[in-house]
Amino acid sequence: MSSVTHSDPHAHHGHGVGEELPHEPERATLEGRNKILGFWLFLGGECVLFGTLFAVYLTLRNSTLGGPSGVELFDLVLVAWATFLLLTSSLTSVFAIQAMHMKNVKQIMFWLGITVLLGAGFLGLEIYEFYHYVHEGHSFSSSAFGTSFYSLVGFHGAHVAFGILWISLLIVQLWKKGLTVVTAPKIYVSALYWHFIDVVWVFIFTLVYLMGRMG
Amino acid sequence: MAGTEHTVEHASTSELTVRRKQRHEGPRNHLLTFGLSIMLTALSFVAVAYALTEDSHVEPWFVSFFIVGLAIFQAVIQLGFWMHMKDKGHGYAIVGIAFGFFVALTCLAAGLLWSWW
Numbered sequence: 001m002s003s004v005t006h007s008d009p010h011a012h013h014g015h016g017v018g019e020e021l022p023h024e025p026e027r028a029t030l031e032g033r034n035k036i037l038g039f040w041l042f043l044g045g046e047c048v049l050f051g052t053l054f055a056v057y058l059t060l061r062n063s064t065l066g067g068p069s070g071v072e073l074f075d076l077v078l079v080a081w082a083t084f085l086l087l088t089s090s091l092t093s094v095f096a097i098q099a100m101h102m103k104n105v106k107q108i109m110f111w112l113g114i115t116v117l118l119g120a121g122f123l124g125l126e127i128y129e130f131y132h133y134v135h136e137g138h139s140f141s142s143s144a145f146g147t148s149f150y151s152l153v154g155f156h157g158a159h160v161a162f163g164i165l166w167i168s169l170l171i172v173q174l175w176k177k178g179l180t181v182v183t184a185p186k187i188y189v190s191a192l193y194w195h196f197i198d199v200v201w202v203f204i205f206t207l208v209y210l211m212g213r214m215g
Numbered sequence: 216m217a218g219t220e221h222t223v224e225h226a227s228t229s230e231l232t233v234r235r236k237q238r239h240e241g242p243r244n245h246l247l248t249f250g251l252s253i254m255l256t257a258l259s260f261v262a263v264a265y266a267l268t269e270d271s272h273v274e275p276w277f278v279s280f281f282i283v284g285l286a287i288f289q290a291v292i293q294l295g296f297w298m299h300m301k302d303k304g305h306g307y308a309i310v311g312i313a314f315g316f317f318v319a320l321t322c323l324a325a326g327l328l329w330s331w332w
Contacts, residue, residue, distance in 0.1 A: 040308035044315030051319020055326030080260055091249045094297055098242060195297045199290045206286040210263045214275045
């Protein structure tokens, strides 16, 4: 009987929440384990993407072409709020994974929903910030500083926007199909993605905003 | 079938608690990671706010190194606890992301050397 639980994960395909679901449903199938491994390799590639954008920004950040510099532009209070929202959303996505290990679908959907809302709040602050900067004469094409700033911070914001869309769709899928060995790896991998976006933001608020404010 | 399911449930309940103790330590570590992240972030902001005050005597380059150090520390604990890199079976995950970090840091070093010299 217990062999059904552990070594024949395909028997669970299409089931909703069931007691027979394995303990770590995200790792119960080879497909699930490969998905997680492949996602880590993708995150390695993401490191390269953001690393190059950081390198370009740090190289060009003083080339303001007479326009406003980071010292004049950056508002640390706004950045602190954005940081707090994103950090908290990273914690709530951990709670979603813990709810998944408890096999509580409603709780997973609840915590993923909170994660999406906090992410949307972060994105709202960023859009407000960019809108404000453009009115101060700091735009994508105003200087090398502008181009490298919007490329780096904008790429991160685009990742947040994509994550919001992705996790929202996963909530819909959970609602329709329940927690299975097929949906579990997707939830796990989306949480990895969300944490990674938060880790990138740690370096953005440090290297772009805090160091930029000091000149 | 219903009877079978029942026995399955019984057989796995004790095992489940054992395994949960081993692998899912509950929210404690995750809340600690959150608290530590908030503190490290606050420390960075306060350090810069202090460096920006009129009568501070700290060098900006020193504050920069300090806050980059805090950022790296925060990244490591989030990778370890929130992304489960400290758990078993993450050998290839570590190789994958470490290689990414290596290439990223090489680009950073190249960019900075190019702009400084």
